[in-house]
Amino acid sequence: MNAHPTREEDFDLYALGALEGDEKLAIESHVAQCADCAHKLAAARGRMAMLSLAAPRVEPSSAVKQRLLSQVRADAEGEARTRSSPATSRAPQSPERAPGFFTGWRAAILVPALAVLVIATAWLWNQNRLLNFEVAHLGDIVKTQQRGLVAMREAVDFMESHDTVTVALAPQSGQPQGAAHVMYNTKMGMLMYEGEIAPAPNAKSYELWVIPTDGKPINAGVFNPITGRADHWMMKMPPGVEPKMFAVTLEPQGGMPQPTGPMVLVGHA
Amino acid sequence: MSSESGTEPRASDAALIERIVQRDQTALAALYDRYAGMLSSVLNRILRDTQAAEEILQDIFFQLWRNPSRFDAARGSLPGWLMVIARNRAISRLRHHNPAAGGELAEAAAVSTVNIETAAAQQQLIGRVKGALENLPAEQRAAIELAYFEGMSHSEIAQRTGDPLGTVKTRLRSAVESLKRTLHAQAASTP
Numbered sequence: 031m032n033a034h035p036t037r038e039e040d041f042d043l044y045a046l047g048a049l050e051g052d053e054k055l056a057i058e059s060h061v062a063q064c065a066d067c068a069h070k071l072a073a074a075r076g077r078m079a080m081l082s083l084a085a086p087r088v089e090p091s092s093a094v095k096q097r098l099l100s101q102v103r104a105d106a107e108g109e110a111r112t113r114s115s116p117a118t119s120r121a122p123q124s125p126e127r128a129p130g131f132f133t134g135w136r137a138a139i140l141v142p143a144l145a146v147l148v149i150a151t152a153w154l155w156n157q158n159r160l161l162n163f164e165v166a167h168l169g170d171i172v173k174t175q176q177r178g179l180v181a182m183r184e185a186v187d188f189m190e191s192h193d194t195v196t197v198a199l200a201p202q203s204g205q206p207q208g209a210a211h212v213m214y215n216t217k218m219g220m221l222m223y224e225g226e227i228a229p230a231p232n233a234k235s236y237e238l239w240v241i242p243t244d245g246k247p248i249n250a251g252v253f254n255p256i257t258g259r260a261d262h263w264m265m266k267m268p269p270g271v272e273p274k275m276f277a278v279t280l281e282p283q284g285g286m287p288q289p290t291g292p293m294v295l296v297g298h299a
Numbered sequence: 300m301s302s303e304s305g306t307e308p309r310a311s312d313a314a315l316i317e318r319i320v321q322r323d324q325t326a327l328a329a330l331y332d333r334y335a336g337m338l339s340s341v342l343n344r345i346l347r348d349t350q351a352a353e354e355i356l357q358d359i360f361f362q363l364w365r366n367p368s369r370f371d372a373a374r375g376s377l378p379g380w381l382m383v384i385a386r387n388r389a390i391s392r393l394r395h396h397n398p399a400a401g402g403e404l405a406e407a408a409a410v411s412t413v414n415i416e417t418a419a420a421q422q423q424l425i426g427r428v429k430g431a432l433e434n435l436p437a438e439q440r441a442a443i444e445l446a447y448f449e450g451m452s453h454s455e456i457a458q459r460t461g462d463p464l465g466t467v468k469t470r471l472r473s474a475v476e477s478l479k480r481t482l483h484a485q486a487a488s489t490p
Binding site: 037039042043046047048049050072075076077078079080081082083084085086087088089090091093094095097098099101102103105106109169223235249250251252253254261263265283284285 | 328335337343361365379421424466474475
């Protein structure tokens with residue numbers, strides 16, 4: 031069994047449908063074997079479902095209820111008919127009525143055959159429905175893997191390119207300590223951050239900035255490190271941006287559109 | 300129109316489910332009156348298609364009629380369970396346009412303790428949830444709405460908003476933490 035998720039919020043993010051790839055698979059394979067975490071996931075689903083209540087109120091038309099109740103009534107009548115006249119114990123025919131086709135030896139053969147046919151049809155219908163689910167799920171997996179492959183190819187090209195520049199980010203005195211570097215490639219318009227830094231104080235996040243030779247700082251990622259774990263990501267840079275320096279600042283949780291807090295790590299391009 | 304009006308004492312969700320098991324059609328009508336508006340709202344928000352929303356709404360209640368025992372009252376509240384089902388069905392329809400994504404109520408396990416059997420309780424909880432969302436920074440609120448109402452993953456949100464993937468992940472995690480905290484605090488202070 032793989033390890034328990036490190037943060038409770040992982041269950042909520044899974045319930046939201048935000049996780050993908052390895053993160054998603056890690057939760058799925060773990061809860062399949064851990065009853066405690068399966069319960070936590072079920073609770074997260076219930077918790078996230080409350081977001082439904084934020085939807086603007088839209089009352090259904092009265093026709094929906096009428097259709098539903100007609101459907102239910104027809105279903106109940108069908109059930110009642112099945113209960114009151116089971117095919118194998120029909121009431122005796124009245125003397126005035128000519129014998130029907132479904133009587134005698136024909137009934138003995140055809141009624142069970144019909145029952146088998148109905149059950150088989152229902153089973154096949156259900157199998158078809160399950161297969162449709164499975165195909166949709168597999169389609170999602172293929173799409174995720176294709177996206178992963180494209181990203182990996184881009185990463186390899188980026189790392190191997192002679193135009194990729196590495197900038198070390200140095201810690202600033204009096205600020206949380208850490209080490210990081212940024213790699214960027216203006217021709218490919220890509221940037222990669224990798225670093226390890228002390229966790230942000232409560233209600234704060236770190237934010238990486240590209241400070242261009244001309245113009246305002248550009249947000250290049252908001253992050254909340256975990257002790258002992260490096261952060262790394264790749265992203266596209268806006269076209270035409272020529273970096274002058276990179277900086278990590280301490281900002282209110284979730285980040286800011288422009289830097290407001292102290293610089294924690296700084297590196298010149 | 301409402302089958303909840305009249306002088307009859309108000310039945311609990313669990314009692315109505317038990318009556319549906321006994322094939323009481325009025326019990327289903329009562330549950331429909333209680334929760335159809337809430338489910339219709341989320342279905343319309345996700346699908347933005349009244350006809351598709353009404354089809355799913357009708358099917359959810361018909362399946363509840365056919366298989367009331369799928370709901371296990373010991374594991375949580377009925378509205379929480381119905382909301383999970385409605386959202387899953389709508390997202391499935393939205394993303395795959397898969398009409399087969401209906402059928403039985405064989406949804407993933409969900410536990411919710413919310414009790415909103417009365418219109419007043421529903422209104423109170425709606426206010427709490429909307430308030431908690433409104434308290435989030437705009438970027439966090441947008442990210443969580445894209446995830447919940449449009450079924451988008453981290454990378455799909457990053458693609459839609461043009462923000463770095465790491466930023467989107469941090470935003471969503473922060474949003475979830477804040478929502479849990481706010482809703483928990485509100486629940487604790489509610490008499």
